[in-house]
Amino acid sequence: MTAKSLVLTGYGINSEEETSFAFETAGFNSQIRHINDLAENPNELNDVQVLCIPGGFSYGDDTGSGNAFAQKMRLTLWDHLKKFVERDTLTLGICNGCQIVANLGLAPAIDKKYGERFVAVTHNLTARYQCRFVDVAVQDTNSPWLTKGTKLHIPVAHGEGRFMMADETLKTLKDMKQIALRFTKPDGAMANGEFPFNPNGAMDDIAGITDPTGRVLALMPHPERGMFNWQRDDYATLKDRARREGKALPETTDGIQIFQNAAQYFGIKAANEAA
């Protein structure tokens, strides 16, 4: 069984190639699609199992990151998007995609109110772009994208990644298990807002959220930039240790989990697993 993943691009989105490569690595038939082409032929979504809005700088982050691109999607695709998330599909927003998903109201969509904005993903507390590896812990979540109880060492790269929301929204997200990922210290302890472990000052160390079904995941870190061991910031150390121990360093690492879980959800066997 194979499934089709669609990775959006256009207007300054820039991580479509490596994100599509991640889906392919996990066994998907992955296609990169320009937003204007999808808007022209929105029925393509009927044949798609996974929609991903990857990282980038859509519209240069002008008027607040993800705002302009969300407006474009809202005006050109909203009915189709709503139908898409209501089907048994998966939706992923990474970094700029996370900001877009939040602005579109696809997540957290409390009580399945898709289209309503509940959270803002706004300027880092340092008011500066931060590109660095972080540690995030998968929370008690029902998201098929994630494996509960695991930790991911993957990078962030954003200027506006700070989750902010009203206190009652935060409480609801906690109660409904919609907080999917939190920033931690390397030893797994909560970051408690401390920089650089929490790189943007996000409320409650939130790094990613889901809709109520868990099928829509919006996260600020980049799993596709931390899916192979050679991408890791500690690669040189890992490969040196493996060599001394006479072992081969596995090709993949933490970030691949998200794409493999999606594949598993649709019963896909990755090419390398199948072989």
Added chain:
Amino acid sequence: MSQRIEVITVSEDGRAKVLEQNLAKTGKKISARIVDVYTVEDDIRNAANLQALSKSFVNPVTQKLLTPGDEGDFDWALEIGYLPGVTDNIGHTVSELSNLTLNDNQPVYSSQVILLKGTLNEADVKQIAAGLHNPLIQRAEIKDAKQYKKDGGMDVIVPKVRLSNDHLVADDVDLNISDAELTAIGKDGIKNPDGTRRGPLGMSLLYMQAVRDYFKKLGRPAKDIELEMLAQSWSEHCKHTIFASPIDDVKDGLYKHYIKRATQEIRAAKGKDDICVSVFKDNSGGIVFDDEWLITDKVETHNSPSALDPFGGAITGIVGVNRDCMGFGQGAKPVLNRYGFCLADPNSSPEFYRGKGKQNKMLSPATIMKGVIHGVNHGGNCSGIPSPQGFLYFDDRYAGKPLVFAGTVGVIPRDINGKKGHEKKANVGDLIVMVGGKVGRDGIHGATFSSVALDEGSPATAVQIGDPITQKKFSDALIKDIRDLGLYSSITDNGAGGLSSSVGEMAGDTGGFEVHLDKVPLKYPGMQPWEIWISESQERMTLAVPPKHIEKLQALLAKRGSESWVIGTFTNTGKAVIKWHGETIMDMDLDFIHDGLPETPLVTTFTRGGDAEPKLPTFDLKRDMLAMLSRLNICSKEFVATQYDHNVQGSAVLGPLQGKGRVYAEATVSRPVLNNPRGVVLSQGLAPLYSDIDTYHMATASLDIAVRNAVAAGCPIDHLAILDNFCWCSSEDPERLGQLKRACEAIYDLAVLYQTPFISGKDSMFNDFKGYDANDNPVKISIPPTLLVSGIGVMENVDQAVSLDPKMPGDLVYLIGQTRDELGASEFYAMHGKLGNNVPETNGAANLAIYKALSKANKHHWIASALPVTLGGLGVALAKKCIASGLGMDLRLLSTLTLDKYLFSESTGRVVVTIDPKYKQDFEFLFAHDAHYLGIVTQDPALSIDGVKINIADLESAYKNPLKDF
């Protein structure tokens, strides 16, 4: 009527908080709130429209549309907006959103109001405003709360360009005038009817005479646009006249004799192992990546504009060099950026003015530093191109002209539809198509301006701001969609000189062009034809398109949100022809444009610099080591590395910060083709201080450092190419030219020895500032002659990458290479305020043997960590390795030199490595007398040298503190 739409942030705002923190550092306790303002030219008509549109710029969770009273308690309101004609990307986006949402494509202008609360008088607020805007491109308005409330807010200001030109024709320019008048036109420009001049042509009398004679032969006066085109085409910036002219006995000029010849000889010698594919002739240089791919590289400088508007200069630099990548062959995909900044000490506050009587104050070193860093940040990050590799170098002689280096690496298939990826050619009858943005007065005289020293007459219109998203749109469309459809025959970048350069160059393929200049789209009406032709408005490529493909090409671009315009045809008439509403306003021989410039033979002199070797104060290992680590040229630049996206595209292998202690690296490794294990190594080398003694050794050191950094990171030396960027000063002075010639001799000698070919280069010859000091005395500040050498190499598998941090306690520490008494112009002498005499002299043959051995050792994975010994010598390298790993070292140093000289000599060719003890024999056999055993890596977190211990924590704070607040 125009309308202000104001958005106030109601929750905590990171931007406001950082502003408060920065103001607190200056002793002001102030709270700030930020209001984002979008001024629409015609009002938005009704509340429903506003509601619909505001969804795209108001986040209801944290913001709201401002209604009077939302401002809360404040004392002052400060608004910063753009001046007319300055690129306003945010305004442009809102205009696009308005079109999308309301079908209303009207101009929108962005600005920001900062509401300040605190004990402040008007002078304080003016001072704050001065720190937050650049008056060359921005305006600042101030109101106190009372006035603000009385007026109902800030004023509605529409920075629309209104040119009062009603006389839009090409003027005749009479050149049958005195030499003095010709000189004046060459220096200050063509005279306007009112007696003012249009800005520098940068043409010498000799050039002006050649132009006069040409038009005399044609029997007609020159048109202004013809003169302007010749000035662009013959500018130092475009023709590299200093590198091309006969110099002393070198009749074929420095470039052909030293740089190009080195590459030719290396290629011939390497034979079938030649890695070069397309060198010097295209917008970038291209070498072999593997059987399927080429990898390209180009490094540019953008110095003069960055002195005036650091942000705009730097962003234009990086986004501009991205186009040099897209303009390689049929179009390479940008995969890596590099950067480099030469700056004055950001903690210093020299006072210089461009004009007499304290007019036109130079920006402070801190403002320039922050601006140029932010420019590359915005340009690189928005374009989705990782910027892993770069440097910051400090010397106070960069106060008048900072150096801003920007480079872009690309990949391109070797075969595209059966054609070689690196080849392209415009054909007769192809349409000339301009893609990207419209044309404004931005950057008029940019090319001629960067070819002269910065002074009072430096035009502010030379400043531009890049628009990375417009470029990203057509970059993706061209490189990812259209290129492989074969819809265009040639492609090139619109950089310096604008259309005049790009069309002029491409016409070389066919032997002529005819352009209908009235077809070029303008940002605003009222531009003169000559302005349109030489404008350097950013984000434009020029294509040669066969007429049968034009419809499809334009439709594909439109589908990607990119605009394109047919502006003419490539011909074979031998003529450069421009029409303007039917009238011919240019009709020159292409040959004259390309080859008509007279040769200017150059002569040189050379005097070696340097003082006596100094007597130094008593050496204290710990104190001096910590002081060295805190020097600006040695300390961490982590704050730059983390704000540049270095892992987008998923290609980062060894990044700019290595080891868990995050030491700023001088080489990086990337895997640009995800399904291909090959790695690209990028490195850089420079040693400007050595120029004070001898530019020969400055140049060899720069090249050696670039090569060594790459090889130490795991690049085999036989798959390594280099790029040269000369930034010189006062290049009319025979002594400076003598320094230049020596530097060229030097890199010829060493490149040929190392067999590392030059594949691309650039020069910037007049990095001088002429102005006035605080006492209104004339001053001239010239940069130290600076040569940046950039390395680009390929390793077969990224598992050969070697990081700089030691890996295991118990590993052995070696210094490879010989240390000599070479502290002349070193960081150590500079710390003591001395220059000295014994500048490091590169022993190329000895170094080559080491690099070959290192390449071999890396193939066997014998080296656990490697760090070249560069600025600051062995001591600094050892300290950095300890900081990077968090592991200590226990070392005994044996040398005939005194300890201070041994630790801080900057002899080239050296690398500190650590190895697993099980490779000891193999390693020592391979490196023989070049391997000096120093000691072992320890768990104890301290660097211990001959029994003197320095804790890593102390090393780390000395290394990381100096620039951490920027």
